[in-house]
Amino acid sequence: xxxxxxxxxxxxxxxxxxxxxxxxxxxxxxxxxxxxxxxxxxxxxxxxxxxxxxxxxxxxxxxxxxxxxxxxxxxxxxxxxxxxxxxxxxxxxxxxxxxxxxxxxxxxxxxxxxxxxxxxxxxxxxxxxxxxxxxxxxxxxxxxxxxxxxxxxxxxxxxxxxxxxxxxxxxxxxxxxxxxxxxxxxxxxxxxxxxxxxxxxxxxxxxxxxxxxxxxxxxxxxxxxxxxxxxxxxxxxxxxxxxxxxxxxxxxxxxxxxxxxxxxxxxxxxxxxxxxxxxxxxxxxxxxxxxxxxxxxxxxxxxxxxxxxxxxxxxxxxxxxxxxxxxxxxxxxxxxxxxxxxxxxxxxxxxxxxxxxxxxxxxxxxxxxxxxxxxxxxxxxxxxxxxxxxxxxxxxxxxxxxxxxxxxxxxxxxxx
Amino acid sequence: xxxxxxxxxxxxxxxxxxxxxxxxxxxxxxxxxxxxxxxxxxxxxxxxxxxxxxxxxxxxxxxxxxxxxxxxxxxxxxxxxxxxxxxxxxxxxxxxxxxxxxxxxxxxxxxxxxxxxxxxxxxxxxxxxxxxxxxxxxxxxxxxxxxxxxxxxxxxxxxxxxxxxxxxxxxxxxxxxxxxxxxxxxxxxxxxxxxxxxxxxxxxxxxxxxxxxxxxxxxxxxxxxxxxxxxxxxxxxxxxxxxxxxxxxxxxxxxxxxxxxxxxxxxxxxxxxxxxxxxxxxxxxxxxxxxxxxxxxxxxxxxxxxxxxxxxxxxxxxxxxxxxxxxxxxxxxxxxxxxxxxxxxxxxxxxxxxxxxxxxxxxxxxxxxxxxxxxxxxxxxxxxxxxxxxxxxxxxxxxxxxxxxxxxxxxxxxxx
Numbered sequence: 001x002x003x004x005x006x007x008x009x010x011x012x013x014x015x016x017x018x019x020x021x022x023x024x025x026x027x028x029x030x031x032x033x034x035x036x037x038x039x040x041x042x043x044x045x046x047x048x049x050x051x052x053x054x055x056x057x058x059x060x061x062x063x064x065x066x067x068x069x070x071x072x073x074x075x076x077x078x079x080x081x082x083x084x085x086x087x088x089x090x091x092x093x094x095x096x097x098x099x100x101x102x103x104x105x106x107x108x109x110x111x112x113x114x115x116x117x118x119x120x121x122x123x124x125x126x127x128x129x130x131x132x133x134x135x136x137x138x139x140x141x142x143x144x145x146x147x148x149x150x151x152x153x154x155x156x157x158x159x160x161x162x163x164x165x166x167x168x169x170x171x172x173x174x175x176x177x178x179x180x181x182x183x184x185x186x187x188x189x190x191x192x193x194x195x196x197x198x199x200x201x202x203x204x205x206x207x208x209x210x211x212x213x214x215x216x217x218x219x220x221x222x223x224x225x226x227x228x229x230x231x232x233x234x235x236x237x238x239x240x241x242x243x244x245x246x247x248x249x250x251x252x253x254x255x256x257x258x259x260x261x262x263x264x265x266x267x268x269x270x271x272x273x274x275x276x277x278x279x280x281x282x283x284x285x286x287x288x289x290x291x292x293x294x295x296x297x298x299x300x301x302x303x304x305x306x307x308x309x310x311x312x313x314x315x316x317x318x319x320x321x322x323x324x325x326x327x328x329x330x331x332x333x334x335x336x337x338x339x340x341x342x343x344x345x346x347x348x349x350x351x352x353x354x355x356x357x358x359x360x361x362x363x364x365x366x367x368x369x370x371x372x373x374x375x376x377x378x379x380x381x382x383x384x385x386x387x388x389x390x391x392x393x394x395x396x397x398x399x400x401x402x403x404x405x406x407x408x409x410x411x412x413x414x415x416x
Numbered sequence: 417x418x419x420x421x422x423x424x425x426x427x428x429x430x431x432x433x434x435x436x437x438x439x440x441x442x443x444x445x446x447x448x449x450x451x452x453x454x455x456x457x458x459x460x461x462x463x464x465x466x467x468x469x470x471x472x473x474x475x476x477x478x479x480x481x482x483x484x485x486x487x488x489x490x491x492x493x494x495x496x497x498x499x500x501x502x503x504x505x506x507x508x509x510x511x512x513x514x515x516x517x518x519x520x521x522x523x524x525x526x527x528x529x530x531x532x533x534x535x536x537x538x539x540x541x542x543x544x545x546x547x548x549x550x551x552x553x554x555x556x557x558x559x560x561x562x563x564x565x566x567x568x569x570x571x572x573x574x575x576x577x578x579x580x581x582x583x584x585x586x587x588x589x590x591x592x593x594x595x596x597x598x599x600x601x602x603x604x605x606x607x608x609x610x611x612x613x614x615x616x617x618x619x620x621x622x623x624x625x626x627x628x629x630x631x632x633x634x635x636x637x638x639x640x641x642x643x644x645x646x647x648x649x650x651x652x653x654x655x656x657x658x659x660x661x662x663x664x665x666x667x668x669x670x671x672x673x674x675x676x677x678x679x680x681x682x683x684x685x686x687x688x689x690x691x692x693x694x695x696x697x698x699x700x701x702x703x704x705x706x707x708x709x710x711x712x713x714x715x716x717x718x719x720x721x722x723x724x725x726x727x728x729x730x731x732x733x734x735x736x737x738x739x740x741x742x743x744x745x746x747x748x749x750x751x752x753x754x755x756x757x758x759x760x761x762x763x764x765x766x767x768x769x770x771x772x773x774x775x776x777x778x779x780x781x782x783x784x785x786x787x788x789x790x791x792x793x794x795x796x797x798x799x800x801x802x803x804x805x806x807x808x809x810x811x812x813x814x815x816x817x818x819x820x821x822x823x824x825x826x827x828x829x830x831x832x
Contacts, residue, residue, distance in 0.1 A: 017445030029433030041459040285709025286702035293701025304729035307705040313720035
């Protein structure tokens with residue numbers, strides 16, 4: 001059976017172009033992946049009558065409408081009221097949600113205001129969609145024709161798990177949707193999009209289901225394999241041989257599958273090899289440490305690091321020689337190597353990694369332009385160093401240098 | 417006079433979530449800034465009947481519709497046909513556009529195909545919107561009521577100049593729009609959306625122009641003041657008194673105006689007060705340093721920091737007493753205070769800030785649950801400490817703890 005829906009994003013800021021509506025893209029992707037057809041999407045302001053009119057019109061065209069946003073506690077959060085108008089329902093207090101919210105505020109040591117209470121109200125007879133990440137519950141309400149409006153919060157971190165764990169399973173169950181698309185991501189690093197195309201072009205052309213796509217990000221590319229089948233197991237069987245072939249062709253560049261981040265892949269490799277890591281950062285300013293400490297369990301292999309922004313800190317905390325800084329400067333191969341060794345020795349780890357460069361916008365010279373970054377990895381046996389010049393603004397340079405450092409570290413670990 | 421429009425983005429890929437619709441955001445921004453009200457936006461697939469139905473419905477609600485996409489040469493480019501259906505018009509060949517296209521292809525040394533010819537056709541009686549960057553012209557067509565549909569290509573590089581140089585001037589001229597909107601942002605931290613709503617609710621309700629809105633992010637909120645006036649100066653005059661009143665009511669929580677980040681506000685305050693900063697991070701794992709080093713010029717006031725993930729690093733690099741760790745543990749007020757002092761003393765700065773907590777998912781206990789974070793700031797005179805328990809997953813806890821640390825640091829600096 002098929003299910004046809006429209007999406008409605010609520011928020012005046014969307015109509016003013018002050019916020020990019022990433023929710024609609026995410027919901028559309030997830031629904032498509034789960035065999036649910038999206039026939040149209042809409043954004044409407046915080047206006048009760050217009051939201052209700054948009055919902056009514058959509059319900060004439062499709063089986064159901066999914067809304068994001070407008071469930072907050074403020075006076076201009078009106079989605080719930082508009083849904084009731086459109087479906088001819090009253091709201092009622094949902095006690096379990098109210099209790100959950102009271103516990104939430106208690107745990108934050110904050111007092112719950114009266115206007116938060118409103119968030120625990122849902123249309124009479126609606127099913128609650130739980131919000132494991134926040135206060136406001138979502139809900140799905142039906143009209144007498146059996147058509148539905150499902151409403152979720154606009155905060156992506158709250159909406160995404162609600163969609164994946166509650167709304168999509170509920171809709172697939174209720175509408176008996178069997179087919180689904182299973183997607184396998186292979187994450188590569190330090191390999192260009194055109195190089196990947198070149199290596200897998202024939203597979204790319206040969207295969208319709210599973211379908212292959214290459215997505216390029218900041219300094220890394222994902223190869224996406226999508227298989228449409230009636231069960232996940234069947235889809236995995238279709239994906240497996242293609243995945244093996246692609247892994248073989250991209251050998252040494254695929255650092256992780258599916259949702260594993262490069263940081264998680266590094267933490268996993270360090271744990272597998274029983275080694276510990278310390279970071280010494282200048283231009284990346286803590287981003288490298290952040291990428292690693294973002295991984296649960298990182299503390300077992302990552303002991304710590306130094307953000308050595310000032311030369312005095314490079315000398316005092318990492319033991320970089322004053323002579324080195326005088327002779328070749330802070331942005332140099334020797335400084336990077338001494339920082340990496342210093343981090344390893346001072347923090348007593350197996351491996352030290354260092355970054356030093358010019359993030360800009362100022363500080364560049366003809367010999368050392370903005371974007372020049374030196375990297376070093378010291379394992380106590382064979383110190384290695386690299387330099388690259390990154391383009392873009394300060395943020396882009398810091399992000400790309402961090403991605404590169406992670407990629408270099410992963411490759412060194414992968415081969416060790 | 418006012419002009420009310422809706423936007424329609426055409427393309428099946430938008431409904432599959434394969435493409436983020438940046439056109440709608442851009443058009444909405446430009447129209448808002450030029451005093452043209454957007455009442456709703458829509459995305460619809462490459463389906464002639466659905467595009468036409470969407471246009472007809474919108475024209476019942478507003479003065480005009482602006483579409484992007486679906487003007488290309490392929491069989492699934494159907495916007496023009498749908499516009500003709502909606503307005504009851506035929507298409508006609510626009511000779512000047514045909515010649516321009518022929519010249520364009522000639523200049524590219526490419527032969528123009530028959531299907532490109534179709535791009536030179538426009539609804540009978542429509543005005544052409546020139547396309548200085550590509551082949552397909554845009555157009556604006558009117559129905560007998562004087563309502564319009566304006567269609568532009570979906571390629572942003574072609575759409576943006578067509579909008580700025582042709583469509584917006586034409587609309588402002590035709591509808592005699594003198595007004596433009598000026599927006600002021602006030603960035604607050606450590607104050608909940610509902611608390612802000614509570615404090616300014618009356619202003620919120622009282623004022624239509626300037627209009628007030630509250631936008632919530634990760635642990636911080638922006639208050640937005642939008643004034644519609646015939647000049648920027650006039651708008652600023654309307655904003656000023658309201659801004660003063662809101663600043664008074666949110667005193668101690670507004671860290672910046674317009675585009676300044678909390679990190680930039682901290683770097684500015686440090687520079688103004690001639691003070692230097694060092695960070696000592698456990699659970700925030702480098703995110704605090706990252707937020708500060710993201711600011712151009714941070715190196716003048718931020719000397720560096722230590723990511724002290726392992727206790728040995730807290731002891732060795734920050735001088736935390738082994739006895740402290742044995743007696744009260746790493747996640748404690750005493751450890752936070754010793755880390756902050758250690759950072760200040762070791763890195764020889766005026767101020768040291770420290771974070772130590774349990775980011776999870778594991779490591780929590782009944783006394784010290786996941787999410788508990790201690791913060792300390794040491795200025796060599798009056799060390800201060802705070803503790804909060806944050807909710808959410810590891811990433812949320814790390815992000816919220818970082819935002820809280822920045823907020824605490826900003827408040828301490830603001831009062832010093």
